[in-house]
Amino acid sequence: xxxxxxxxxxxxxDAISAIQYAPTSLRLLVASWDxxxxxYDTSQASGKLLDKYEHRGPVLHVxxxxxxxxxxxxxxxxxxxxxxxxxxxxxxxxxxxxxxxSVLYSRQQNIxxxxxxxxxxxxxxxxxxxxxxxxxxxxxxxxxxxxxxSKLVVAMASxxxxxxxxxxLASDSASQGIxxxxxxxxxxxxxxxxxxxxxxxxxxxxxxxxxxxxxxWFDPSTTSQSRKYAFKCHRQPSPExxxxxxxxxxxxxxxxxxxxxxxxxxxxxALWDGVAKRRIRQYQRYAASVSALSxxxxxxxxxxxxxxxxxxxxxxxxxxxxxxxxxxxxxxxxKGKGAK
Amino acid sequence: MGKxxxxxxxxxxxxxxxxxxxxxxxxxxxxxxxxxxxxxHFKCERCGRRLNTxxxxxxxxxxxxxxxxxxxxxxxxxxxxxxxxxxGMEGIPEDVVQSHNQRVxxxxxxxxxxxxxxxxxxxxxxxxxxxxxxxKFESPADLKKRLAxxxxxxxxxxxxxxxxxxxxxxxxxxxxxxxxxGHSPGGYVSDPATLRIQLKLSVAEKAGSPSYPPQxxxxxxxxxxxxxxxxxxxYGQQPPPFQQQQSPFSPQQQAxxxxxxxxxxxxxxxAPPQQFQPPGGQGFPPQYQNGTxxxxxxxxPFxxxxxxxxxxxxxxxxxxxxxxxxxxxxxxxxQPPxxxxxxPFxxxxPPPFQQxxxxPPPTHTPPQxxxxxPRPGSLPPAPGLPQRPSFGAxxxxxxxxxxxxxxxxSGPPNQSDHSYHSQQQxxxxxxxxxxxxxxxxxxxxxxxxxxPTVLSANASSLDDLVSGAAKDADQAANGTEKRPEVSRxxxxxxxxxxxxxxxxxxxxxxxxxxxxxxxxxxKMPRYAFTPSG
Numbered sequence: 037x038x039x040x041x042x043x044x045x046x047x048x049x050d051a052i053s054a055i056q057y058a059p060t061s062l063r064l065l066v067a068s069w070d071x072x073x074x075x076y077d078t079s080q081a082s083g084k085l086l087d088k089y090e091h092r093g094p095v096l097h098v099x100x101x102x103x104x105x106x107x108x109x110x111x112x113x114x115x116x117x118x119x120x121x122x123x124x125x126x127x128x129x130x131x132x133x134x135x136x137x138s139v140l141y142s143r144q145q146n147i148x149x150x151x152x153x154x155x156x157x158x159x160x161x162x163x164x165x166x167x168x169x170x171x172x173x174x175x176x177x178x179x180x181x182x183x184x185x186s187k188l189v190v191a192m193a194s195x196x197x198x199x200x201x202x203x204x205l206a207s208d209s210a211s212q213g214i215x216x217x218x219x220x221x222x223x224x225x226x227x228x229x230x231x232x233x234x235x236x237x238x239x240x241x242x243x244x245x246x247x248x249x250x251x252x253w254f255d256p257s258t259t260s261q262s263r264k265y266a267f268k269c270h271r272q273p274s275p276e277x278x279x280x281x282x283x284x285x286x287x288x289x290x291x292x293x294x295x296x297x298x299x300x301x302x303x304x305x306a307l308w309d310g311v312a313k314r315r316i317r318q319y320q321r322y323a324a325s326v327s328a329l330s331x332x333x334x335x336x337x338x339x340x341x342x343x344x345x346x347x348x349x350x351x352x353x354x355x356x357x358x359x360x361x362x363x364x365x366x367x368x369x370x371k372g373k374g375a376k
Numbered sequence: 377m378g379k380x381x382x383x384x385x386x387x388x389x390x391x392x393x394x395x396x397x398x399x400x401x402x403x404x405x406x407x408x409x410x411x412x413x414x415x416x417h418f419k420c421e422r423c424g425r426r427l428n429t430x431x432x433x434x435x436x437x438x439x440x441x442x443x444x445x446x447x448x449x450x451x452x453x454x455x456x457x458x459x460x461x462x463x464g465m466e467g468i469p470e471d472v473v474q475s476h477n478q479r480v481x482x483x484x485x486x487x488x489x490x491x492x493x494x495x496x497x498x499x500x501x502x503x504x505x506x507x508x509x510x511x512k513f514e515s516p517a518d519l520k521k522r523l524a525x526x527x528x529x530x531x532x533x534x535x536x537x538x539x540x541x542x543x544x545x546x547x548x549x550x551x552x553x554x555x556x557x558g559h560s561p562g563g564y565v566s567d568p569a570t571l572r573i574q575l576k577l578s579v580a581e582k583a584g585s586p587s588y589p590p591q592x593x594x595x596x597x598x599x600x601x602x603x604x605x606x607x608x609x610x611y612g613q614q615p616p617p618f619q620q621q622q623s624p625f626s627p628q629q630q631a632x633x634x635x636x637x638x639x640x641x642x643x644x645x646x647a648p649p650q651q652f653q654p655p656g657g658q659g660f661p662p663q664y665q666n667g668t669x670x671x672x673x674x675x676x677p678f679x680x681x682x683x684x685x686x687x688x689x690x691x692x693x694x695x696x697x698x699x700x701x702x703x704x705x706x707x708x709x710x711q712p713p714x715x716x717x718x719x720p721f722x723x724x725x726p727p728p729f730q731q732x733x734x735x736p737p738p739t740h741t742p743p744q745x746x747x748x749x750p751r752p753g754s755l756p757p758a759p760g761l762p763q764r765p766s767f768g769a770x771x772x773x774x775x776x777x778x779x780x781x782x783x784x785x786s787g788p789p790n791q792s793d794h795s796y797h798s799q800q801q802x803x804x805x806x807x808x809x810x811x812x813x814x815x816x817x818x819x820x821x822x823x824x825x826x827x828p829t830v831l832s833a834n835a836s837s838l839d840d841l842v843s844g845a846a847k848d849a850d851q852a853a854n855g856t857e858k859r860p861e862v863s864r865x866x867x868x869x870x871x872x873x874x875x876x877x878x879x880x881x882x883x884x885x886x887x888x889x890x891x892x893x894x895x896x897x898x899k900m901p902r903y904a905f906t907p908s909g
Binding site: 051053069092093094096112113114135137153177179193194226227229245246271274276277278279280281282283301 | 881882883884885886887888889890892893894895897898903905
């Protein structure tokens, strides 16, 4: 039952900003600050670099599109791009006025959402390519996006958090002024680092730079809201008795079991059961900060992106420090034990 | 146990000692037992990880090492099964508890019988103890001297045909000196004990004795406690310094400390203690502990006490034989030394008392300057200070009591002590003042000051400890590998804890709350992007 993991060969040469498993295959997209997006096939041990796609600037986010041959990227070159993974052809869908932090594809609504530091969301209706994208302005810079089949969660600066209904976003009439379904303030007191939605569409988890993860539910009823909680993690007591608190850079829900993984600046990846409020597992420490996590579509693999110095801006990337590990999960390894 | 002080504990104390289900060893402290179990029985032989329970270990073995745990290591053959879930003293089957107690009782009885046989000293409890340990204090020179004396005596006896009775006094006289050097507690303790026994005897035998009751009066002991006649009680007040060693005393003191004050009041000679009363109930036991070192380092008057006292006991012990011969007159003989006894106490005890009295002064400056009277007054008026009740009935069982007297700090005394001192003085450099007051106090205050912050968060009592640990154990058994922090996952949303959080030392690795790391990176020249158009 010991889990096996291997390191991908030919890793990016600079810090990794995002990794994303294909929904149906074991293809893995890796976006890096070295201005490239990497496509790996992880179905064989140590993986295989299938291709890499150059961008004009560092790539901040990447996601798969309608199928495993299509990807969307967002980067510091302000562009939102579609990449045909087999041909390498790139199409610019829209251009923000600042770096684009994240991009997400909603299969259910066939729309693409990009979020930029210019404080806007761009909604691209992929079914009608000719239609211009819809711009939604946000009160703050968006830091992280996450999707469920029906909702979009946008975590922003100043602890703001908006939840949009995807059907609203996708509706044709939504050309001007789409109101969020819910406006919330993060229950964490520090800057939101990452947000990830539960696969069962019930709620989401968010993490902050202050070693803490909050789990909340969409349902606005008081009973549901009273279930929300936050817990500390990714902290190391130092010998002087000071807690060194690391940012929680990455959150990812397991697509099958509904548990979630957190990756922190301390190099740890932990699996949590958000319902039973228990930690299921914590893996051996990685050599550097964990910058991104992704479960494979079938939940059998967990990809862990490791890159140093990511969280403090001191980009002292040592050679070989940037790595992507693919961890094969044992049967039920990520399964919660159930509440007691 | 090797120490003289714990020569023969009470049966009850032995029964109350926590013991390990797996190996039947007993321990001073539940914490130690739990540590023992983690180290001896619940330790993973593969990776050395210490689990809390057998179940936890079993789960650990299956999950981490893919092995099945079949027996508990280092356990007695019939106890090595996994079927019982043991944590500390919890989970031990009733029948096992019974047999353990049975065993302890028989062992105790046997040990006592042996002791009696060895010392030739009948009577319950610690009677023989003093004689037993006395030889230990004798230096070789003393031994030789004694031998010489003994020989001389024998020779004399042979000549005169007397019994060997003289032997004991000889030994006693020497002991009387050696304890005085610093071992006095050890040798000393036994004396009150003997006293008590003898007194009991005497009380029983001559309840009607006219000379006796008057004696009782001055000490003011309420006769409610028949087994401890009023005599031991006054002694009890003084002996506490020594008492660490003397197990039989601790229960007595428990019962005793609350009633203590009234006795003082009755006793005109010891007037000052009246004001001292309030602290007496609460701060008393710990202070006595502290008193002990002082005693040895000793302010002169106090040191003066013991020698006098030793005179008392030694005479007294001469007494017993006489006693049996002829109760009444001898008892009166016995009295003088006894009466000598109390005065030394009076002389000796004030120092500790005064310390107590001094202590409060720093805490409440105004009352202090007025002197004693204000103090009792100052306590009640202070509103919202419900310490009193908690003092009145300290939730301390005999075992904890014993711990306290052994110098280990345990929860309850700290708590009460703390609330007493620092709640009233509102934290204002209490430690300094207290430290300045009495040297011996210094070590105590610092732990005292801690509890307020910690108390609510941490387990403050053994029970909490157990239940908390049990919870951990449950979780461990549940198969989650966890570090301590994980248990916090169940905390409610963090707003409530905000305050506590701030107090805590922590260092954020990334502390910019406005600009995300990515934005910072994006500003670095190497990532700079200038849109082409």
